Amino acid sequence: MEATFMAALAGLTSIGAYYVGARALGLPSASLGAAVGKMLESVGMVLIFLAVNLTASVLIVLVARGLTGTFLSAYAADDAVWLGLSLIQGLAFQAWRGSAADPSEPSRG
């Protein structure tokens, strides 16, 4: 019931956003596919950062265990905050890539 409610509500707000974009803001419907593609690229970049962060944290724990001989918990890798941090990193990196590829963006180098 809860899942159905959430899926239905997200569907409705998505349709609402489409109408706002197409009617009120005059966005071309044809570019929606490309926008979804860009969204997937950003999600992909966030997941890459997440994988790198988690792998690095586990490796550091294992190396530290081997070097010091003391127990360090690998549960630092099992923290939802990694997702938030990776989100910030991934979106910033994608925006950086996007601005470098777009010649209309001013460069302050």
Added chain:
Amino acid sequence: MDRTGRGDRVCRAIGLAGVVLFLISAFSPLAYRLTQWMGGSPRPVASDAIVVLGGWISPSGTLGLESQRRLHRGIELYQRGLAPVLVLLGPGAEGAPTEAEVRAAQARLHGIPADAILTETRARTTRDEAMRVKALLQSRGARTVLLVSNAGHLARAQPLFEHAGFEVRGVPSDPPVESDAPESRIVQTRVLVKELLGWLYYRMAGYI
């Protein structure tokens, strides 16, 4: 093709896989079904000991939810008369109460006799738990154990205890009721992914 275009395609493919996995995890019973499948159809039989693997305890001495689930499953098995000994595991932070001691206190409150409870407070990994339980139970001649943990963890823990010389019957501690809440399903998926990675690590390290 330039490297940016190829990188975009790779990111897009990873992103698509992530979004599909997220939607399936949140809006389908996949994680629950997988957990059920991994736990098998447990029919606990009379054994020499019930071994309740460690979960998590806060520095202030509060048992984590999974730790409590495992403990209650172990108590239930003992109360059904399936084994004469209840082995409770779990360390604690320095100077803080250990998980095994807190569990033992709760088990006594549930009527389990103190002399039927064994605790092991030093093991910090599943592999360590198998070794220390072997040392603890060997002198008692225990050969068969009912091993209590969540289904995903049992996939890794059961071979370890078998390797330690026990005849093992895994008893999942997972709740038997399927949740319809997307957040619960995501949490269950996360547990499964974590245990899958742990299982892969143990395989690669040659522990199982």
